[in-house]
Amino acid sequence: MSAAPAATGTAIGMSGVTVRFTTRRSQTTALDDVSLDIEPGEFVTIVGPSGCGKSTLLKIVAGLVKPTSGEVSLLERPVRGPQKEIGFVFQKAALLEWRGARANILLQAEMRGMDRAQAARRADELIEMTGLTGFEKALPHELSGGMQQRVALCRALLHAPPVLLMDEPFGALDALTREQMNAELHRIWRETGTTVVLVTHSIAEAVFLGTRVVVMSARPGRIIRTFAVELPAHRDYAQVMSDPRFDRLATELRGLLGSAAANH
Template sequence: MVSTATSELPNAGEGLDAVSAANHIEASGLSKSFGAFKALEDINFTIKNQEFVSVLGPSGCGKSTLLRIMAGLIPYETGTASIKGEKVLSPRPDIGVVFQTNNMLPWLTVRGNVELGARIRNMPAAARDTAVDKILEVLSLTKFADAHPHQLSGGMRQRASIGQALVLDPPVLLMDEPFGALDALTRDKLNVELLRIWQEHRKTVMLITHSIAEAVFLSDRVLVMADRPGKIIDEVLIDLPRPRNAATTRAMPKFGEYVTYLGRVMGVAN
């Protein structure tokens, strides 16, 4: 793994406090094959407690495979994958996962979908109602609690999917291109919404994306993958002040510098 903040760009200056220093997500020498096809090779990285890290790379480079391994959804051949120091062998209750396509059940209301995981986990009714009410408010979905998925916009359905992951208050959130299927305007709005949620609740987040601007806007660090087989070729610390907002952060010259640099690393800019 190449671990650089690049000589052209400054390292992040503030760092995390002592409580936040522990690694929540870690991969060491991780490899994965599907038959004769090697999807991932020698993946090494760490994500600290409460850190927001994006994994950026072209389509087909193994980003989603990597996330599914960290979520315990698929096995791997060599190396190790761990969450909070424990080897990942299967799905865990302290991990929330959000996929690109929302998994809302069409016959349930927004509230019914958001609370489904809590019901399956047998959360007491009073605690469940409180948690769901809070999440609906955070996601600006309170007025749509009794609506069904077909009555919602794509962005609202995706917010509800995030709510499904958040309602159990997991310390770790894995997100697999959650906004990839949305139009650019809705995607930008949900980037802002996701950043607001993270700034308020400070989950440890691993976000899979192919959007350079999205990765820079949201992240503390960006890991860059190359494909065939997928491997991490660069690591960039994003030294942009927090809290961030769309208007001021994206207007900063440094934001453009990060986007340009990452574009060159990915081969999409000269």
């Protein structure tokens, strides 16, 4: 796997970001004065009640949504318009249903005009790494939800992006598949050193994966607290689940999220 990008400065910087959506009848504040700096190589997980603007936050970093006010930077450059230095994974796999798994992964290369041979080699590496071997030609509807999400993950990693943005990527999967995917994502993150921002509803997922957990409040979305996760960098799912530090943090988060939802 390719090495991590040069670890200088911040990977993602947000200061005073506010987003308001104006409809004909009303004005909604999705994000209110959000400031967050993310270092290269960090794995930041964002938890919060539904509709707290977590997804909007990712879209702002990607340059897909323009903040009403505030500054956003990606890799030390101000974000204006869609960013190319990222990989994006959505809750839905969002695959092209007429393409096989491998061709879906290679879409990234075709859209970017990457070198074909190099992209093909990289795709094969990723396919092996995510256990998609043998399913290269399978169409999306022939794959299970977990497999589809693996394909989406490979597609997002094909160009070795310095930043990976994930919007509840495993939200639609069953509990066991989800744990599997968590363990795999953790391994991939360790191997690639990519900066990851992952939005989730699951406290267990947030704590297991994150080096830092950001807790957001219900609408308007604000950052209530940020926790550094005191778990080893190299984590094993079963070990983490039985670790008292995991329990303590999970309990604290649950309490915090309960009050965040109740206050609204």
